[in-house]
Amino acid sequence: MAGHIQDRWYKTEIIDGKTVRTKTDRHGTGMRYRARYVGPDGTEKSKSFPDKQKRLAEKWLAHIESDMARGAYVDPKASRVTFQQYGERFIAAQTTDPATRDAVEMRLRLHAFPYIGSRPLGSFQPSHIRTWSRELEDALPAASYRRVIFGNVSGVFTAAVDDGLIPKNPCRADSVKAPKPAPGRVKPWSASQVFAVRAGLPGRFKAMTDLGAGCGLRQGEILGLPVDEVGFLTGWLHVGYQVKLINGRPVFAPPKGGKVRDVPLPDEVGQALAVHMTAFPPVKVSLPWLTPDGATVTKSLLFTGSDGKAVGRHVFNRHVWKPALVGAGVIPKPATGHPAEAAREHGMHALRHFYASVLLDAGENIKALSTYLGHADPGFTLRVYTHLMPSSEGRTRKAVNSMYLAAGAAHDGPGTAQAA
Numbered sequence: 302m303a304g305h306i307q308d309r310w311y312k313t314e315i316i317d318g319k320t321v322r323t324k325t326d327r328h329g330t331g332m333r334y335r336a337r338y339v340g341p342d343g344t345e346k347s348k349s350f351p352d353k354q355k356r357l358a359e360k361w362l363a364h365i366e367s368d369m370a371r372g373a374y375v376d377p378k379a380s381r382v383t384f385q386q387y388g389e390r391f392i393a394a395q396t397t398d399p400a401t402r403d404a405v406e407m408r409l410r411l412h413a414f415p416y417i418g419s420r421p422l423g424s425f426q427p428s429h430i431r432t433w434s435r436e437l438e439d440a441l442p443a444a445s446y447r448r449v450i451f452g453n454v455s456g457v458f459t460a461a462v463d464d465g466l467i468p469k470n471p472c473r474a475d476s477v478k479a480p481k482p483a484p485g486r487v488k489p490w491s492a493s494q495v496f497a498v499r500a501g502l503p504g505r506f507k508a509m510t511d512l513g514a515g516c517g518l519r520q521g522e523i524l525g526l527p528v529d530e531v532g533f534l535t536g537w538l539h540v541g542y543q544v545k546l547i548n549g550r551p552v553f554a555p556p557k558g559g560k561v562r563d564v565p566l567p568d569e570v571g572q573a574l575a576v577h578m579t580a581f582p583p584v585k586v587s588l589p590w591l592t593p594d595g596a597t598v599t600k601s602l603l604f605t606g607s608d609g610k611a612v613g614r615h616v617f618n619r620h621v622w623k624p625a626l627v628g629a630g631v632i633p634k635p636a637t638g639h640p641a642e643a644a645r646e647h648g649m650h651a652l653r654h655f656y657a658s659v660l661l662d663a664g665e666n667i668k669a670l671s672t673y674l675g676h677a678d679p680g681f682t683l684r685v686y687t688h689l690m691p692s693s694e695g696r697t698r699k700a701v702n703s704m705y706l707a708a709g710a711a712h713d714g715p716g717t718a719q720a721a
Contacts, residue, residue: 304337306336306362307334307335307337308333308334309325309333309335310324310328310333311328332349332350332351334349334350334351334358336350336361336362338362338365338366341369341374342376346365346377348361348377368468374465375467375468379465379466380422380466381423383418383421383422384413384417384419384422384457387460388418392405398591399591400554403548408449408450408453409453409454412441412450413433413454416437417429422458422461423466423467425471427476430454431476433454434451434478434480437451437480438480444480447480451472452479454472455470455472458471458472487654488646489651489689490631490654490655495514497629497630497631498510498631499511501626501627501628501629502621505607507573508574508577508604509523509604510652511573512526512538512570512574513649513652514655514656515569515570515573516567516570516673517652517656519556519557519650519675520649520650521554521556521614522540522556523604523649524544524611525543525554526540526602526604527583527601527603531571533571536565536566536568536571537565538566539561539563540556540563540564540675541556541561544614546614550593551613552588552589552590552591553588553589553598554590558677560675562672574603581605584602584605585599585601585602586610586611588600618648626641626644626647631644631647632644657674657689658689660673661690662689667679667686667690
């Protein structure tokens, strides 16, 4: 055993050439045994035990040395750091974009730190996570949002495991169940709904619908689209910017995930943008790049507010988009003095779903659609939209029907067609 057990109540002395044990000044007071060892970092570690617990001290020391031999050692003092203390350091060290970092910080601050923030990392058991998850369910009915929060908390624990502060992630225990994904599939709008919403928007914002439904752009990408990125002659639209909010302030940034891309520009969408530009010429807008204190970037944007500034998405969603949804009958008209109902599934993202449904119905492949939508993984696109792809039986019916029509015998059977 590389470590050893120190008995604080007795010391060994040599008296008259003999080795004898004598009482120390601490005899009978305080912790008697101290288990000592040298950790992987080269510093001495120890833990004290009371009288009559030498065997327990030896067992603890043997466990520590076994962990070191297996590469599973965790410094007992390091694991005393609380979840909130480590979580705050974890957030500060993230290299993700500022908006993502702010969102993670907000979720942990509101929904994790108040519940489990004061508990030391090394004391967590799966039961603590199960209790917290149940309390979260009472506070937040939306399973999809709880799943995101759970993932953020699990990410903190995973980092703590990687840093050697805890041996395993309590969120990944077999008895702990992450919130299930929200049930239901994407239900794309009909073309009549898209055009009804378009008709309900003010003139300066109507063409935003064309970019969402006709090119699959996200809201931030539409708000940050410069006129020089629209290839009216080439038939391509370059998506390289978006307007996003960082701490409530608008900034220019690359598209989500940095997925700069080129998207086919249909003639009808190009004409709609040309009409829009005639009525509402592009306006130069200057915003910081990536962060509120970033270098200033100036772009001639297709869409701005009546004040000539970048469109604020929160104001737009509440005071422009929601009334258009009500006018189109997508959501019910609110009672007098009350806001329109929450309609997350009918945000501007619904236009992207419509775009995907149109392309898939036309036979476009998943890889191309994934590229146009700016998804990092075609597998994600497939998981989201697989139910919108033409089914094998649908293709079969279409193929046979086409054969009948081509033979000129749609209702007389193939035998009649052959005889003819």
